[in-house]
Amino acid sequence: MIKIERSFHSDGIILSGAFYLPNSGVDRRGPLVVPCSGFTGLRRIHPERFARSLTARGYACFAFDYRGFQPSGGEPGRVLVEEQVRDVRNAAAFAASDPEHGADRVVLLGWGMAGGMVLPAARNLASVCGLVCVNGFYDALRVQRALRSAEDYERFFAWLQEERREATHSAEPRRADPFWIYPLDPVSKDYVDSVLRAVPGYEGDTVDTVFADSLLDFSPERDLGHLSELPVLIAHGDQNALHPTEEARSLFERYPGPKELFWIEGGGHTEWMDDDDSRYKRLAGRIADWLEAL
Numbered sequence: 001m002i003k004i005e006r007s008f009h010s011d012g013i014i015l016s017g018a019f020y021l022p023n024s025g026v027d028r029r030g031p032l033v034v035p036c037s038g039f040t041g042l043r044r045i046h047p048e049r050f051a052r053s054l055t056a057r058g059y060a061c062f063a064f065d066y067r068g069f070q071p072s073g074g075e076p077g078r079v080l081v082e083e084q085v086r087d088v089r090n091a092a093a094f095a096a097s098d099p100e101h102g103a104d105r106v107v108l109l110g111w112g113m114a115g116g117m118v119l120p121a122a123r124n125l126a127s128v129c130g131l132v133c134v135n136g137f138y139d140a141l142r143v144q145r146a147l148r149s150a151e152d153y154e155r156f157f158a159w160l161q162e163e164r165r166e167a168t169h170s171a172e173p174r175r176a177d178p179f180w181i182y183p184l185d186p187v188s189k190d191y192v193d194s195v196l197r198a199v200p201g202y203e204g205d206t207v208d209t210v211f212a213d214s215l216l217d218f219s220p221e222r223d224l225g226h227l228s229e230l231p232v233l234i235a236h237g238d239q240n241a242l243h244p245t246e247e248a249r250s251l252f253e254r255y256p257g258p259k260e261l262f263w264i265e266g267g268g269h270t271e272w273m274d275d276d277d278s279r280y281k282r283l284a285g286r287i288a289d290w291l292e293a294l
Contacts, residue, residue, distance in 0.1 A: 002023060004020075031106055033061050036111065047111070088117055108132070115136070132235065
């Protein structure tokens, strides 16, 4: 895989990205794929993993780091879903327009939280010819209800009301553990603690508490009318305890355009995301086959 660093602007903030190209001797196939990271993720983790798999099959990729996550610019700890959606949209527009490595046709591949973010990001992007949503969620409030007990759900919303009140009395941002706002199942928590936090540059220890309202307002499945002609591949672990399988089923039922649902057998949320894991290999193969058919 050949890596070519690039930077671009998103709302005036310089974001760091890179093109990932097939090695010499591997015929390039279209379209260009833009793999997007999930919550607090970095492009060197899952986006580069997808790039390694897809470039080996001839597909060029472009991946980037969201604002606030090094080496991109922006305020560390400020995570707003709507801003990350714009980062995805701007990354796709930049990648498509690159005179040397761009392409007329672009596929947005969203992992985790980005599985939902690519849905609004595709709006009014003429270059986008398909979407891949992997282990995403499509209604944040439904996921909160699924992951929290009744008591914990009540405690969380009481905390949120107090945070809103306190925020009106200070210009300083209030901070919180991101995984209090976005709760993890035990297996995913172990992966975050043992794998993600060990990645150099990982900055997911605290976030501004405004992330809570941004997250709870996020329900991309409610607004899918702009996707009536855009094909989607929805891939989801059939043992996913973080984003329950109802998320994939609900999006598949509501999606207005051409659609396919692929179950990752034996897969939870992220513990199997390793280049050599058979579950990951099956997913990467299915994505490549789907791209070939576009």
